[in-house]
Amino acid sequence: MASPSHLDWPFFEDRHRILAVELRQWASQHLKHDDERDLAASCRKLVRQLGDGGWLRYAVGGKSYGGLNEAIDTRSLCLMREGLAQHSGLADFAFAMQGLGSGAVSLFGDEAQKRDYLPRVARGEAVAAFALSETDAGSDAAALQCAARLGGDAYILNGEKTWISNGGVADFYVVFARTGEAPGSKGISVFIVDAGTAGFEIGERNEVMAPHPLARLTFKDCRVPAAQRIGAPGQGFKIAMATLDVFRTSVAAEATGFARCALQHALARATSRKMFNQVLSDFQLTQAKLAEMATGIDAAALLTYRAAWLRDTGHSVTTEAAMAKMTATETAQQVIDDAVQIFGALGVMKGEPVEQLYREIRPLRIYEGATEIQKLVIARGIIKAFQAAEDPGAPG
Ligand SMILES: Cc1cc2nc3c(=O)[nH]c(=O)nc-3n(C[C@H](O)[C@H](O)[C@H](O)COP(=O)(O)OP(=O)(O)OC[C@H]3O[C@@H](n4cnc5c(N)ncnc54)[C@H](O)[C@@H]3O)c2cc1C
Numbered sequence: 001m002a003s004p005s006h007l008d009w010p011f012f013e014d015r016h017r018i019l020a021v022e023l024r025q026w027a028s029q030h031l032k033h034d035d036e037r038d039l040a041a042s043c044r045k046l047v048r049q050l051g052d053g054g055w056l057r058y059a060v061g062g063k064s065y066g067g068l069n070e071a072i073d074t075r076s077l078c079l080m081r082e083g084l085a086q087h088s089g090l091a092d093f094a095f096a097m098q099g100l101g102s103g104a105v106s107l108f109g110d111e112a113q114k115r116d117y118l119p120r121v122a123r124g125e126a127v128a129a130f131a132l133s134e135t136d137a138g139s140d141a142a143a144l145q146c147a148a149r150l151g152g153d154a155y156i157l158n159g160e161k162t163w164i165s166n167g168g169v170a171d172f173y174v175v176f177a178r179t180g181e182a183p184g185s186k187g188i189s190v191f192i193v194d195a196g197t198a199g200f201e202i203g204e205r206n207e208v209m210a211p212h213p214l215a216r217l218t219f220k221d222c223r224v225p226a227a228q229r230i231g232a233p234g235q236g237f238k239i240a241m242a243t244l245d246v247f248r249t250s251v252a253a254e255a256t257g258f259a260r261c262a263l264q265h266a267l268a269r270a271t272s273r274k275m276f277n278q279v280l281s282d283f284q285l286t287q288a289k290l291a292e293m294a295t296g297i298d299a300a301a302l303l304t305y306r307a308a309w310l311r312d313t314g315h316s317v318t319t320e321a322a323m324a325k326m327t328a329t330e331t332a333q334q335v336i337d338d339a340v341q342i343f344g345a346l347g348v349m350k351g352e353p354v355e356q357l358y359r360e361i362r363p364l365r366i367y368e369g370a371t372e373i374q375k376l377v378i379a380r381g382i383i384k385a386f387q388a389a390e391d392p393g394a395p396g
Contacts (some may be wrong), residue, residue: 006301011309012189019058020079026053027087028123038060039090039213040169044127046094048121051124055080059099059121061106065114066122072099072106072246074308077112078253085257091358092254093212096164096247103107103243104174104190113192117172118213129170131217137374141176142185142237146176146219148349153226154219155179155191157219163367167215171195174230175219181234188236192228199223242370248321249311251368252304252328255361256329259297259332261263262339262357265294270342272276280342289342293335301326319381329364334362 007017030049049178056131057068058076068076077099084092101123105113120126137144146159157177164173172194197224206214222363233241270290272280280286307320339354340347347354365371 003210005268006298006305009302009305011190011305012175016075016079019076020083023055023080023083026055027083027091029054031084031087031091032304034063034150039211041168042090043094043169043213044191046088046091047098047124047127049124050095050098050275051122055095056098056124059095060102060118061113062118065106065118067106067118072086073248074246075305077246077250078304078308081250082253082257082260082304084174084253086261089210089258089356092257093165096250096254097130098128100130100243101174102167102248103130103246104230104239105192107203107242108235110230113230117192120171126171127166127169129164129173130243131164131175133163134160134220135162139370142188144176144188146177146193148179148189148224150179150226154221154223155189155226155229157191157193157222157224159219160203161217161340163206163214164217165370167213167217168205169213173200173217174234175288176240177219177231185237186234188240189222189233190230190236191218191238192230193222193224195222197222209362210356214226218298232349235396245318245334246311247319248325248368249304251326251364252300252307252321255325255328255332255364256297256300256304257294257333258357258361259300259328262332262336262354263275263290263293263297265353265357266339267289269346273342277325286342293338296331296335300324300331305326319378319385321361322369322374322377322381323368325376326371329361330371332355332361333365340341 004053006084007020057066058080059074060067061070063070081092084095102117117126121128133140134144134146146157146161148155150159165267172192175191175193176188177191180187180188195329199220203216203218206216210212232316241349267290270286271279303324307317307324310320336354336357340358343354346352348354
């Protein structure tokens with residue numbers, strides 16, 4: 001009997017298994033080589049393709065607004081990202097940003113905002129972006145300085161955002177700005193800013209090692225109607241963290257997809273590369289490497305789908321999502337590095353799949369909360385749980 005695939009794990013329902021199989025078929029037919037010369041055009045095309053294929057319906061919540069489910073189903077989101085990452089990093093990026101960019105609207109938007117934006121996102125007609133980070137506010141997002149001042153029936157935005165995925169490509173940006181109801185994290189609100197709004201401009205492109213469109217955004221007396229604020233004034237930081245709670249787990253799935261892809265390439269190479277009258281996989285040092293890669297991937301996938309399943313079944317997953325993101329991204333980095341090593345010089349040749357994966361994986365340990373931040377989140381979670389337990393039990 002064939003050994004069970006991860007899709008047989010009890011975290012999944014049949015609808016998830018069908019999704020994974022259908023996505024694999026669609027992706028191998030539709031996702032060709034990405035054009036790195038015109039990233040904006042490639043991204044737009046991918047968003048269209050994903051919309052036409054019906055896949056973006058997994059990225060938004062609410063059946064009345066184009067979503068496949070009433071709430072975003074985290075397991076579906078993760079299977080989508082794991083599957084797309086195995087075919088194309090840019091396709092995964094295009095899918096993920098539709099979800100992350102519109103996530104605050106799905107989770108906290110009012111009826112008019114949901115009706116206006118989500119169906120277009122789900123059809124691939126509007127490209128979304130999530131604008132939180134600033135030059136001096138990355139890990140410490142609550143230090144952000146971009147300001148929004150209420151004047152009549154509009155907010156006036158002034159400031160900058162940087163490293164914004166889909167910067168210059170998106171049709172709308174979910175922008176976090178300081179409204180000053182209280183100091184720090186309690187004085188931030190969030191707004192939907194349409195591309196082309198007067199006073200909103202795209203600054204220089206941020207070139208990154210894996211080809212994804214990123215840019216700096218500037219706001220100069222940019223007038224945004226008060227009706228474009230998502231949620232209550234001062235709730236922006238909470239909204240950002242709740243959105244990241246969903247999408248952080250999906251970054252773990254993305255990393256797992258990249259790692260699976262690297263392992264497949266490594267297996268193909270190790271079992272065919274002749275040396276010393278054998279093939280590379282005949283050597284125990286190589287076998288040890290392959291064993292560690294495969295075990296690491298399963299451990300990452302187990303943590304990822306545990307977090308996704310817990311969220312889908314109504315649990316708070318801040319700690320579990322952080323565990324998944326930290327483990328999956330760090331593991332994938334090691335797995336891909338091992339794959340490059342197995343390929344030898346070929347592994348560092350530009351355009352080789354493992355070389356592309358090597359560039360693709362690195363930023364995942366930084367964005368949506370760097371590994372060090374995930375460790376702080378996990379430690380905070382377990383200490384709080386220990387202190388809250390009625391009888392934590394004596395050690396030993
Ligand atoms: C490819 C890519 C895409 C991105 N897309 C977006 C986007 O769409 N929207 C958006 O808003 N942002 C985006 N970002 C920005 C990203 O969220 C930030 O880069 C991230 O939050 C880290 O911030 P930073 O780069 O300023 O690093 P810093 O905050 O300066 O961190 C530097 C290092 O310090 C470590 N560190 C931080 N705090 C501690 C601590 N307490 N103890 C020990 N070490 C610590 C960090 O872990 C990290 O290793 C993107 C970044 C990249 C690379």
